[in-house]
Amino acid sequence: MAKCLVTGGAGFIGSHLTERLLEAGHHVVVLDNLSTGRAVNLDAVCDHPNLTIRTGSITDSVLLGEVVHGVEIIYHLAAAVGVKLVADDPVRTIETNIYPTEQLLRFAASGNVKKFFLASTSEVYGKHPGDAWVEDDDLHLGPTSRPRWAYGCSKAIDEFLALAYFQKYGLGVTIGRFFNVVGPRQVGNYGMVVPRFVEAALNGGTVTVYDDGSQVRCFGHVNEVVKCVHALVEEDGAEGRVFNIGSDQAVSILELAQRVIAKVDPKVDIRFVPYGEAYGDDFEDVQRRVPNTNRLLETIGQRPTMPLDDILDSIIAWKKAGMAQSADGPVK
Numbered sequence: 001m002a003k004c005l006v007t008g009g010a011g012f013i014g015s016h017l018t019e020r021l022l023e024a025g026h027h028v029v030v031l032d033n034l035s036t037g038r039a040v041n042l043d044a045v046c047d048h049p050n051l052t053i054r055t056g057s058i059t060d061s062v063l064l065g066e067v068v069h070g071v072e073i074i075y076h077l078a079a080a081v082g083v084k085l086v087a088d089d090p091v092r093t094i095e096t097n098i099y100p101t102e103q104l105l106r107f108a109a110s111g112n113v114k115k116f117f118l119a120s121t122s123e124v125y126g127k128h129p130g131d132a133w134v135e136d137d138d139l140h141l142g143p144t145s146r147p148r149w150a151y152g153c154s155k156a157i158d159e160f161l162a163l164a165y166f167q168k169y170g171l172g173v174t175i176g177r178f179f180n181v182v183g184p185r186q187v188g189n190y191g192m193v194v195p196r197f198v199e200a201a202l203n204g205g206t207v208t209v210y211d212d213g214s215q216v217r218c219f220g221h222v223n224e225v226v227k228c229v230h231a232l233v234e235e236d237g238a239e240g241r242v243f244n245i246g247s248d249q250a251v252s253i254l255e256l257a258q259r260v261i262a263k264v265d266p267k268v269d270i271r272f273v274p275y276g277e278a279y280g281d282d283f284e285d286v287q288r289r290v291p292n293t294n295r296l297l298e299t300i301g302q303r304p305t306m307p308l309d310d311i312l313d314s315i316i317a318w319k320k321a322g323m324a325q326s327a328d329g330p331v332k
Helices: 012-023 061-068 083-088 090-097 099-110 149-169 193-202 222-234 253-264 275-279 294-300 308-328
Strands: 003-007 027-032 051-055 073-076 115-121 172-178 207-210 216-218 241-245 250-252 270-273
Touching: 003 012, 012 027, 012 073, 012 222, 027 061, 051 061, 061 099, 073 099, 073 222, 090 099, 090 149, 099 115, 099 149, 115 149, 115 222, 149 172, 172 222, 193 207, 193 253, 193 308, 207 253, 207 275, 216 253, 222 241, 222 294, 241 294, 250 253, 253 270, 253 308, 270 275
Parallel strands: 003 027, 003 073, 027 051, 073 115, 115 172, 172 241, 207 270
Antiparallel strands: 216 250
16 A cells, blocks of 8 residues: 555545545545644544644645655645635735645655646636536636636646646646535635535524525535545546546536525525625636536546535535534533
8 A cells, every 4th residue: 555645634625535545545644734624624533553644834845845755645635725715815825836836746756756646626717618617628717917816827837837747757647626525524714605505504694695696516525526536546547637526517506505595494594795795896706617527437437426415415414413512512
């Protein structure tokens, strides 16, 4: 079994991936500065003999060099994430997403690393007008005067860097563009829409929908997503390629809010808020974001397919369990 490094391994997706890698028998080193990740996400495996947790930032080059030592597979998930975080602090987005990725790739190419998975995002497509986005489509980023696009642009540069290291050094790079990954452990603090809706409904408050709610999105369950990530890294034919990873079942944000309310409390109201009130007047959004996942299916024989109702049920159950535990106090 391999020794793996998971940057951002205490985050929402990273913690689920860490658990899967440990179940597969790998040794795992997690690097996370706990700025958006949470130590509690790794509670179920924190005492696992094959797990090492290092608290620190990927911007610390000395620490980065230490955690890469002896590693054969890198899963690079650490990044500035969330629409709200990106809109509030574009400088942090650029600094966190670009420079550490280049340094990590350099360490990987000069060391014993055989495989490198780069977590990218559907944001790199920008305002692409297509009905279902394909990996080799042109990118349509907005103007530099709109900070929203700093995230997608920074991750596109990460992709260019990673593919260049594949071409120049033969590093086994695979890139996954995530489309709205959701599930237990995701929090709504950074603009994540599903946990934000669920938390508001469970608390009996108003569910806030931005603009008119006609925006179209797809939501893939984190368990299916990390299975795809793991399978891609195990597949040599995925090297040097980019893959959309997510569900292709489209739903409007208004319908999403209505489904959450129907499951939690039909008496909950919906409030519509202009983007400018939530994110500032310079915010710009994407109307439709739907992936074509044929390449993923053809390469590894699977793709996320869990129905949205089942996804919402799992998130609501997880959130209710956490609320019940908080009310009862810590479990002894």
